[in-house]
Amino acid sequence: MTLLIINSLIETLIAWAHHTVNFWWGCTMVSAECQGCYVEEAMTKKHLNFNVVRLTSPAQWDKPYRLNHSAAQLGKCGLVFTCSYSDFFHKAADRCRSKAWQIIRECTNLVWIILTKRPERINECLPDDWGNGYPNVWLGTTVGVKDSYPRLDHLRAIPCALRIISIEPLLQSLDDIDLTGFSWLLVGGMSGPTWEQNRMEIRWAAELYEKSRAYPNLAYFYKQSSAYRSECGIDGLGRYLNMLDDDGTFALIREVPPTPIPMLPLSINKGHRFTDEQWKRYHTTNSSTNGSESAFSPESLVQIQDASQEVAK
Ligand code: SF4
Numbered sequence: 495m496t497l498l499i500i501n502s503l504i505e506t507l508i509a510w511a512h513h514t515v516n517f518w519w520g521c522t523m524v525s526a527e528c529q530g531c532y533v534e535e536a537m538t539k540k541h542l543n544f545n546v547v548r549l550t551s552p553a554q555w556d557k558p559y560r561l562n563h564s565a566a567q568l569g570k571c572g573l574v575f576t577c578s579y580s581d582f583f584h585k586a587a588d589r590c591r592s593k594a595w596q597i598i599r600e601c602t603n604l605v606w607i608i609l610t611k612r613p614e615r616i617n618e619c620l621p622d623d624w625g626n627g628y629p630n631v632w633l634g635t636t637v638g639v640k641d642s643y644p645r646l647d648h649l650r651a652i653p654c655a656l657r658i659i660s661i662e663p664l665l666q667s668l669d670d671i672d673l674t675g676f677s678w679l680l681v682g683g684m685s686g687p688t689w690e691q692n693r694m695e696i697r698w699a700a701e702l703y704e705k706s707r708a709y710p711n712l713a714y715f716y717k718q719s720s721a722y723r724s725e726c727g728i729d730g731l732g733r734y735l736n737m738l739d740d741d742g743t744f745a746l747i748r749e750v751p752p753t754p755i756p757m758l759p760l761s762i763n764k765g766h767r768f769t770d771e772q773w774k775r776y777h778t779t780n781s782s783t784n785g786s787e788s789a790f791s792p793e794s795l796v797q798i799q800d801a802s803q804e805v806a807k
Pocket of ligand 1 (some may be wrong): 524527529531532534579
């Protein structure tokens with residue numbers, strides 16, 4: 495029975511969360527990190543206008559209560575990627591957000607991870623009783639290029655339980671980034687149709703890892719290398735740094751910050767590792783060639799389509 499409940503809470507393919515909840519979907523692009531957005535890809539395949547933000551079904555809005563109940567039964571919490579098919583702080587959702595906040599507030603056995611590319615809007619969108627932040631809400635912003643650094647200051651100005659920098663996709667070296675005030679770094683290369691033109695150099699991820707070690711309370715999560723599919727080359731940083739796990743495999747550098755109540759088990763091994771041949775191609779190929787394409791190209795965006803089925807329900 496316990497195993498069944500846990501399995502029902504680990505449905506997302508994203509390794510740093512147990513689940514996704516989407517109150518609305520659709521979005522508009524705001525910066526370089528939006529290139530190749532999987533939401534656009536998924537909605538276009540359904541002949542939906544990606545730029546129209548629309549509410550999801552009542553089933554999606556009920557889903558958090560079910561997840562919360564299951565986690566509470568075990569005395570645990572689950573990590574929820576909130577609005578993975580939109581931006582929680584998109585202006586077009588302003589009229590609907592108060593109901594979403596209510597659900598978030600009530601579901602205290604869920605840790606709501608809210609990542610936005612619009613942190614300048616957070617302050618005007620917070621609920622009246624926000625105070626120093628709901629203990630079960632972690633706010634994050636995306637920075638994949640230096641031009642996005644101002645987002646970090648916007649988020650630093652917001653009181654909250656925990657701040658995240660989502661460095662996905664990492665599109666250039668961020669060697670001078672200021673990590674002060676943040677507790678979790680999510681780092682990864684681009685996936686989707688434009689990954690080849692936007693390949694992440696692993697040394698950029700390594701720079702961030704080395705930098706993060708100067709902050710004792712900063713967890714680092716290497717999500718993936720660049721590939722058509724997401725969650726591929728998950729051992730890329732371990733290979734680059736030549737770090738091994740106890741079993742002799744290249745390390746997955748996937749740290750998670752402490753949660754307010756104990757967390758359900760997270761499938762930290764989720765994803766595809768490089769073979770030695772694939773790694774050689776990735777590591778020795780520069781971005782103007784397609785040397786690593788064969789590493790992962792047989793797979794397409796099937797998993798993205800699958801996830802969008804659920805959002806659309
Ligand atoms: S903010 Fe996120 S969901 Fe919106 S267009 Fe950019 S990448 Fe896509």
